[in-house]
Amino acid sequence: MNKRHLLALAFVVSLALFLIACSKKEETTEQPAETTTAVQPTPIDQSTVGEVTGKVSFDGTKPKPHQIMMDQDPACVKAHGGKPVYAEDDEVNGNGTLPNVFVYVKSGAENYTFAAPSDPVVLDQKGCMYDPHVLGVMVDQTLKVVSSDPTTHNIHPMPKDNREWNMSQPPGAAPIEQKFARPEIMIPVKCNQHPWMRAYVGVVKNPFFSVTGSDGTFSIKGLPPGTYTVEAWTAVGGTPQTQDQTVTIGPKESKTVDFSFKAAS
Amino acid sequence: MASTVLTPPKHRAPSKSDSIGGNGHGWDGDGFGGGRGEPSPAGRPIPLHAYRMGMYMALAAILMVFAAFTSALVVRRGISNDWVPTALPGLLYLNTVILLASSATLELSRRALTAGRGEAFAQWLYATLVLGLAFIGGQLLAWRELVARGVYLSTNPSSSFFYLLTSAHGIHLLGGIGGLIYLVLRARRIVSAAKQRTIVEIAALYWHFMDGLWIYLLLLLTVRS
């Protein structure tokens, strides 16, 4: 090998590398912070805990219920005996309160850590509708999806911060068990084969959440004394909206927090 | 290299010469006994024009890749209402001149080799290599200019095609640069052995093709609808 040639070649190549290095765009990749350490629950003095209860009312004209068309899957039509079915997001209780509102402690409980309960939260598919429509799970708690329908569903949560998955569940198949690793309000869940089907899953770090039922009330128990921001989330009328309230709880105190929503335009 | 000698038929010779029908190289006239390359691993040398043929075929494949990109561009531009032409960096024209110059220097190098001027051959080869690298560097600078303007790969179909075509061409040219580096390293042996010159010719073929391809791409990217 000719040394002079080698030298010249090395020079040329390093020049090229230098040029390339100069023109390289600077890139910074964000590494999402991930905590993998096992959760050690913070001890809470059960003798001092209080609770937050309340009611969510609906203000204004009721949204016109949207009838759901299930024609393409006769199994779904049959499950309802041919009766019309309406979208759950349009539901308002007879007493003017709102069902399906997810109320949870948004902030104030950061100093505590909680272990996820070992019991799964069950989401059923019944008559090509999700039951319940709105539900909460804790981070790393198992969500167990079962089906009571004689037709195939697919369960497709569409999270922003969590891992997306999409799985079919033919009739008779085993329940699907999945966990969410990060808190997220709210993860919409869809069945693509019955596009009207929708559930909302709230993933929270603490056990302080509740969903309003047919009386529009909620109650969050076991709160240690402190100041909290309580948020209510609803998708009434189809568009999600939230409201926050701050509440301070003394030892063994029970406070009432009420919310009132209008249908989002 | 005994095996290169044609073994005569052992039985009786063919009565008519045309029953052999000449050699098999119907398309090349002088096939079997043509240039001798280096021995293939199996022993017999691969005729040099096989290398040329191989290069033609490689170029045909490359041509098809770019033909596919071209038709994609033409169709995509034709159907879309989202096509916003990307103003090309002026640097590209300088790069073009550099690349054309590299073809010229490669030709000079080749002539020097034919004339037996080994030193000039190597020098012009260096010049070609430097110009080739300068072209690549220039292309990267042109990309930087676009990025500075906020034009990225996914900004617009026209910019997508710009990055696609320039990088596809650039990668192929880098292959050519690899070839040039190889020639530089072997410059001495090439000068001393006339048989080695085919390598230079094949490298030049590739290089000029890349040159022509670039001109074509530049026209494709600049001509509006």
Next chain:
Amino acid sequence: MALAVALVVTLITLISVGIFVAKVYWFPVDISTHGAAMDHQFLLTLIICGVIFVAAQLGLAYFVWRYRDKGDGRKATYSHGNNKLEATWTIAAAIVFIGLNFLGYNIWAKMHFTGAAPGALKIQVQAQQFAFYFRYPGPDGEFGPTHLEKVDDAIGNFFGLDRAHDQASKDDIVTATLGIPVNRPVELILRSQDVEHSFFVRELRMQQDIVPGMEIPIHFTATEEALKHNGGRYEIVCTQLCGLGHYKMRAFLQVMTEQDYEKWLQTQAAAQ
């Protein structure tokens, strides 16, 4: 062995052809005005192919049997071919194949080279993973615009209509069944919300891919025959691979008399 080959090939040929001749399996009923010509073209092709099929397979069977090596020391016929024979079958094949194609030209032209008849009933078909939805323009004959951000499957706004603001959207009727009147030209405008789908109604002799980013019109007229079978209800299936629910992606076509259709449409309108 030669006899076995000849017998098996013959048997396969006869069974294959026999099932077609006996029409054990055949197209479902034809409910469109254009279907008869297509079925006829199919039949014509079947006959021509059938003849070639039988001739070639039986020829093969016969040759294998007839020219088997019987061990009698006979030498094979030394022949490099027969130019005349080859030219003959080349030309014959070309005429038959290409001629057949031109016979089908008119059918294709009628379906695709002309648009729908003026006054045809316009219906939009929207495909999505994994359902079809249909939109009728309502009395004003106009489809309201689609607003992507308004699309919400959970409340049934598949087309992204803004009924509060868009005049044309107010009377649009969205359904999950494709109801059509009999004997009236229908123009479907196919579009997709997400991936490729396809619209296939076997009885209508109609199949068309639905390509996102395109609106593809197809047109047809359902005949009286449609009312006679299955209560006028036919399956619309998706035939383009569209994801995990592909096999379940379907809807129903309901062919009705003109009066029934009007009534049905009113019921649908009331449910909006």
Next chain:
Amino acid sequence: MAEAHAPTAHAQHAPQGFIRKYIFSLDHKVIGKQYYFLALFSVFVGLLLSILMRWHLVWPDAHIPLLDKLSPVGAPGGLMTPEYYLSLMTMHGTIMIFFVLTTAPQSGFGNYFLPIQIGAEDMAFPRLNMLSFWVTLAALLTLLSSFFVSDGPPLAGWTAYPPLSAVGSVSGPGEGLGQDLWVISIALFCVGALLGALNFIATTLELRTRGMKLMRLPLTCWAWFITAIVGLLSFAVLFAAGVLLLLDRVGGTSFFVPAGLIVSDKILSNHSGGSPLLYQHLFWFFGHPEVYIAILPGMGITSHILSCFSRKPIFGYRAMTYSLMAIGFLSFTVWGHHMFVSGMSPYTAFAFSVMTMAIGVPSAIKTFNWLGTLWGGRLRLTTAMLFSIGFVSLFVSGGLSGLFLAQPPVDVNLHATYFVVGHFHLVMGVAAIFAMFGGTFYWFPKMFGRMMNETLGKIHFWLTFVGVYAIFMPMHYLGVEGNVRRYSTFIDDFMQPLLPVHKFMSIWAFIVGGAQLIFIFNLFWSMFKGEKAGINPWESTSLEWTVPSPPPHDNFAGKIPVVYHGPYEYGVPGAEKDYIMQDSPEVVAESH
């Protein structure tokens, strides 16, 4: 370029050491075997997938044993999910088309026998040859690795139409990493195929021995040569399509993804005005020639075997070569017949239809010439011959159904039904595989120095021949009935009466699948225990039968042959024997 300077010190000697000899070998014969065994492995994976599919189709509630071990997500408890079915289908198609049909007859047999048949000591570029194999293997491993990614293997079909294949995991399982791996695998495969093709072309054109005029090439060589040209031009286009698809997936470009898509309630705002049809055009510009890439080598092998065992020259050698060329050329003009219902211009559809009918003509010529070859012959019904006769029968059956699909007004009702599945499986799948079996039985003695067992071979042939008709013929009837393909379960009432037909087909699929074990046993048993083969057990004429079995490292042991005759001089009147070898200087007055 890398080939232009292969410095090998002791060139004439065969490499020593296991690795150089069998793994990173430059010997075209070893590479040919490597390709063959790669295809053999792939065909069994593909076959297994199809058996799982047939199982699920007729017993949708069945819990398939061990399947949950392979994929706990795709088949929880062994119950196959619809998405897993589609994944199996996608992988079956991809593996069979690329790694079996494109690999074995062309790269496998072609690599082994093209150089020997033209009287060359190796391919023109041995290093490139080795590279192309390793790239192909990398492609296969990449593809198979998608079975083990978290959201499952890709399910967009072997055609991978966008937007489904382009918008990522939002469009469903398998469309995340699995689809990325699929695209990368295909791109790699293209590179391997291109390298192989240019090597084949250069070898055929440049390395023919003295006297081996183009018109003296065996039809196998012609087929490999034309296939290489078709492959060179078409794989380049697939490569481009793959690059564009990958950019749409990961680079956020919009070549194929249109604006305003809402997938699973999510507005895809990062794409604008791309065209899914553009992808289809690029894909089928490759995809249709690909069909011929799969079948042309099979035609060559079949012609070769038919002539040999009919003891008769091939009927119309020139017509055979010209029709190969015509098919090769026309294959680039017919891709639109896959797109009659795709939404492309109906006028174009008609033009494509005419070209498609035209390509039927050279195919018909070939069929007639095969029959003409049998006519007046003295047929030796060896297993290889039986498979070749089977090839002709299957090619006729599958080819004729193409005449239906080539006509747009007929295709409308058959498109995307089982009619199409039956058509292409017969004409390109099974027929090509029959050619591979024929080639295996014919060339096994040369490749391994031993004979395969004829009795096992014949049992295998009969089960397979009857079986494939029992599987694929009924598909035509189902298609006419309107049975749509790519459905994992038949849920509609419409399909219930047809289910017994599916059961019939499935059971035959299991039988045929099982029968392949006979072949595998025969192959490996014969490799070690088979009867020793002589130089020319079939009394064949082409050059590979002039050298020992298996051939020495440089094929001819330094004695390069000279060719005096065409490849099919069987039954020559006045000749000493029943045949004249290509390199025999014997002159016969009436020859030609």
